[in-house]
Amino acid sequence: PEDLCTNAAGGKNVMLVIGDGMGWEMIRAGAIAKDIKDELMDMGCNPNTGCEGVAAVAAKHAFDGRTLDHYYTSGRGKGLSFQKLADYGLVTTSAMVIQKPEDGAHYAPARSLLEGEVSDHFNGMAPLALDDCTGKPIDFNPADYEREGGNMVMWDDLKGGRFPWDERYYQTGPFNDGFDPEFIMRHATDSANTAGALATGHKASVNMMSVNLYEEDVSTILEDAMKCGKAGGVVSSVPVLHATPGSFVVHSNNRNNGPQMQRSFEKVNPTYAAGTCSGRTAPSPEHLNKMRPGGSLSSQWTLIEQNPNVSAAHFYDPLEGLDPNEDHHVMVCFGGSLTPSRQSNAPYRGLDDSYSNRYCSRGSVDRDTDGVPTGVTVTTSSETCDHYSAEEVAQIPKMADHIKAAVEFLGKDDDGFFLMYEQGDIDWAAHANHMDDMLGAMFDLSDSVDVMLDWIYANGGWEKNALYVTADHDHYLTLHNNFPEVVANFLIDGESHKVTPQNNSNVNPWSVGVAAGRHEDDSKTTTEHIKDFATWTEEDIQNVAHFWGAFGSGGNGWGSHSTRPVPISYNGDDGCLKALEGHGYQVLGRPVEGSPGKVDQVHVHACMLKNLFNL
Secondary structure (H helix, E strand, O other): OOOOOOOHHHOOEEEEEEEOOOOHHHHHHHHHHHHHHHHHHHOOOEOOOEOOHHHHHHHHHHHOOOOHHHOOOOOOOOOOHHHHOOEEEEEEOOEEOOOOOOHHHOEOOOOOOEOOOHHHOOOOOOOEOEOOOOOOEOOOOOOEHHHHOOOEEOOOHHHHOOOOOOHHHHOOOOOOOOOOOOHHHOOEOOHHHHHHHHHHOOOOOOOOEOEOOOOOEOOOHHHHHHHOOOEEEEEEEEEOOOHHHHHHHOOEOOOOOHHHHHHHHHHHOOOEEEEEOOHHHOOOHHHHHHHOOOOOOOOOEEEEEOOOOOOHHHOOHHHOOOOHHHOOEEEEEEOHHHOOOOOOOOOOOOOOOOOOOEOOOOEEEEEOOOOOEEEEEEOOOOOOEOOOOHHHHOOOOOHHHHHHHHHHHHOOOOOOEEEEEEEOHHHHHHHOOOHHHHHHHHHHHHHHHHHHHHHHHHOOHHHHEEEEEEOOOEOOEEEOOOHHHHHHHHHHOOOHHHHOOOOOOOOOHHHHHHHOOHHHOOOOOHHHHHHOOOOOOHHHHHHHOEEEOOOOOOOEOOOOOEOOOEEEEEEOOOOHHHHHOOOOEEEOOEEEOOOOOOEEHHHHHHHHHHHHHOO
């Protein structure tokens, strides 16, 4: 609104936490694992090395027969810091199908209302896409794609269940009541357009970052905050211009257009940005050089970079004396090209918190003489490996320390601030079907939210602050009932890395299946086709008590996003989100139907805006 800044002085600080890919089942896995680890430590066990002697015997006895029922099987649950927040709900993460669907309906297509794919051109640099039937520009249709032939990919309670914990996800079927376990596998969204919806309140297609369907820039909440004199920042465990953090500080029709994103980031000029720095999803080398001492931006920007001669304890010493009220800006770079390992995300700590002792899952695609994929071969070594070396880990602050630095700096701003923090490697681990890595990333997020809560309670509480913890999308994880006992035994035996099977390939089975043309073969279901390219054995599934994908897809049978709604835990919202449950919203001025009992990501944006600017 034009009067956005009028009452902004009375607004709250707003913090948004995005666990990338963090669906309900992934939260439950993290919560249960944390509870188990804490209980074992209270029994005298070391999560790195396991239990010994009498403690091992007692621990085995304590967890014998432990099931999901001993923890929780529905709703909010408990175990992680953000599950203590006062309010809870579910959020739809709708995508769009425009022009034509992707082969195999694996993801929704990266196509706007301009001709071709978004990767074919720069922002707005294409003619209007034409309707194949009428020959006229496509007229956006807000109806559901599968049910009514519209452009929206809507959630369907009948096909996917009203809740993510629907009991049919834990049953083999077949089902005669309309439930379809493959429904959530079709036309999935990506992190760019979902984060863009959270950042701007506008819907767009896959790969599009804070632009509308005509590829026009739309203002982000971070930019709005800065226009009204507040500070605005992003922190991520992955590259700072990657899809989710980038959608708050970049306008690009294509998340893979590095030069376009880098130019946009320089123009947006956020108060604070932190993440790994590597390649096209980091600020350009020229931009970083301008921030360094003697550069043209050095009077405004302070660049903090990982250095082998600086320990994690002293990493943030350069923040001393900096103040956003003085128009000081901060860029933080760690990992990536600054380390010998050249990893693109923060160090994985794993289930055992050791930052080591993990399987580095690998596999290769088998092909016939015509180059058509026929299967996947696992090449994972039986020897465990380190994500980063111990020396590198000692140089990189923990994610909670990154968040502490960001909140304390932005919190100095007299007019308030907006902060988006993303734990992006939850998603990366889920793409790899890697439970060990995923659990460690979940612990990082929980610890970081604890830091935010400490700051909130010391700085005005919920009268002055609002905190939202959610996800941009879900994956497709299912826990077996004995998951708690299995996780406990791995920790007791000092073999926590085995929670991810050695037979894990880190190869996306349906991507390979589509490349093999299986999406055109109706002799099998999608799930049956996927199993041909999965590499876990039935014994693996039983040993780790979980699997990825639908029942029967082979254990590591997905590795992709899904359309299932995601949880949101929040406080300080003053009733805004509750009032919007079940309501619809607009896309390009057209009304889109809401989902009963749920909000959409555009509603989350609206409530953050309301609280930030006292609307």
